[in-house]
Amino acid sequence: MRQMKNSGIEWIQEIPSDWKIKKLKFLGILNSNGVDKKVVEGEKLYKSIHYVDVYRNSLKEIGDSDDYLIVSATDNKAEGCKLQKRDVLFTNSSETPDDIGHSTVIGEELDNILFGYHLMRFRPNDEINYKYEKYMFGSSYLRNWFSYRAKGITRYGVISDDFSSALIIVPPYKEQEQLAIFLDNKCNEVNKAIEIHQKHIDLLKTYKQSIITEAITKGINKNAEMKDSNISWIGKVPCHWEVGRIKNMFAIKKNLVYTEDREVLSLTQRGLKIKDITSNEGQLAVSYAGYQEVLIDDFVMNSMDLLTGYVDCSIYEGVTSPDYRVFQLNDEGSKRYYLYYFQMCYFRKLFYGFGRGVSHLGRWRLQREEFYKFPLLTPPIDEQEEIINYLDKKCEDIDKAITIKQGLIEKLNEYKKSLIYEAVTGKIEI
Numbered sequence: 001m002r003q004m005k006n007s008g009i010e011w012i013q014e015i016p017s018d019w020k021i022k023k024l025k026f027l028g029i030l031n032s033n034g035v036d037k038k039v040v041e042g043e044k045l046y047k048s049i050h051y052v053d054v055y056r057n058s059l060k061e062i063g064d065s066d067d068y069l070i071v072s073a074t075d076n077k078a079e080g081c082k083l084q085k086r087d088v089l090f091t092n093s094s095e096t097p098d099d100i101g102h103s104t105v106i107g108e109e110l111d112n113i114l115f116g117y118h119l120m121r122f123r124p125n126d127e128i129n130y131k132y133e134k135y136m137f138g139s140s141y142l143r144n145w146f147s148y149r150a151k152g153i154t155r156y157g158v159i160s161d162d163f164s165s166a167l168i169i170v171p172p173y174k175e176q177e178q179l180a181i182f183l184d185n186k187c188n189e190v191n192k193a194i195e196i197h198q199k200h201i202d203l204l205k206t207y208k209q210s211i212i213t214e215a216i217t218k219g220i221n222k223n224a225e226m227k228d229s230n231i232s233w234i235g236k237v238p239c240h241w242e243v244g245r246i247k248n249m250f251a252i253k254k255n256l257v258y259t260e261d262r263e264v265l266s267l268t269q270r271g272l273k274i275k276d277i278t279s280n281e282g283q284l285a286v287s288y289a290g291y292q293e294v295l296i297d298d299f300v301m302n303s304m305d306l307l308t309g310y311v312d313c314s315i316y317e318g319v320t321s322p323d324y325r326v327f328q329l330n331d332e333g334s335k336r337y338y339l340y341y342f343q344m345c346y347f348r349k350l351f352y353g354f355g356r357g358v359s360h361l362g363r364w365r366l367q368r369e370e371f372y373k374f375p376l377l378t379p380p381i382d383e384q385e386e387i388i389n390y391l392d393k394k395c396e397d398i399d400k401a402i403t404i405k406q407g408l409i410e411k412l413n414e415y416k417k418s419l420i421y422e423a424v425t426g427k428i429e430i
Helices: 053-056 074-082 128-135 141-149 160-164 171-220 335-349 367-372 383-426
Strands: 004-006 012-017 020-023 028-031 043-049 060-062 069-073 087-089 103-106 111-116 119-124 165-172 226-228 236-238 242-245 250-253 267-268 271-274 291-294 299-301 312-314 316-322 327-331 356-357 363-365 375-378
Touching: 028 160, 043 074, 053 087, 069 074, 074 111, 074 271, 103 128, 128 165, 128 171, 128 383, 141 160, 141 165, 141 383, 171 236, 171 335, 171 383, 250 367, 267 299, 267 316, 291 327, 299 335, 312 335, 335 375, 335 383
Parallel strands: 043 111, 060 103
Antiparallel strands: 004 012, 020 165, 028 119, 043 069, 087 103, 087 119, 226 236, 242 375, 250 327, 267 271, 291 316, 299 312, 299 327, 356 363
8 A cells, every 4th residue: 555645735635655746836837918809900810719618628638620719919929828739728717716727738739829818828847747737737626726716706816826826736757647548548438428428418409309399380280281381491380370470479578677676687598597696606787777677478589699599488577688689479379389489499590590790709680670570380279288288298308318317427527527636636546
């Protein structure tokens, strides 16, 4: 059994006796002066890696990609922000302390790719094995340190001095190689299992969308006589259904409220949520006076973003962004049926085809007149109820299966996190 010693770090306790503890600043060079997300006329253009690229690739190696943001920089600025193989990128600020310290390693030589602000570039010295970097700098013990040192109100950050002073556990170089091989093999096994479960989830989500589309556009009576809807993306519909426009059943409303005594509602891809404006988390407005009224059963739609936006039917009274579209059902009908219909139009990107704007900037809007002209299918009310009862049961069963799979992925990720922690702190011997 290997000999151990006190690490001097309270939350780690003992480490192997031949391992060292060093401050990050003695293991390489830190740089927090990344490039802005802007293009200035006359400056040279570069690809740039930003916060989201690191966050999505935490504990991984990354290389060149056509998905990186294009920015401009002066020659001097670019020279100080270039990336090379073995560089480690950390997130050094976030809306929550727990998201600080995500890291990724540059896994190949890059040509004129820069790192962006809200990131810290660390260039390790030769004391650190390249293959071991992602585990050494991505371990939960280091993330916990950064979270502990984070300061802020609406956005949290870790200053360069606290980054530099972070204590790093350094095994002998040969053991770093052995640990990297061990963790690569174990993590690859876990990642393969996660990938299989994620594929199952993706298939279940696709199946769910197909069931919703079929029921919402064709009904659930397989023997119904059909007619041509004269709408290309709908095709044939039951003969007794009405094919109209949104304007026939809905009206846009916009009642601005200038007091701040109501719940603030945020529209997410999981629906409308009451925003906790006391937590200082997420994006906060200076004032919510001038937001628009939302009543129970009002529909709220992010008509500014037809790619990642959403629509929901409110179960709350409150106010929401004046940029959102609030509308209500004018006639008899099932709000749940129409909610299924509108959400189908989002996940099939049908609203997108009616939009206008600048899509590459994420602002592809559904203008008022196009919204009103958008096709709407209206079955008889009793059939609407049959459809939503059928879909509720089907979707519930699929969602349960997805939840089980997500739980398995969560357990696998926790196992991987624990395994890396145990390895990089010397709790397991290879």
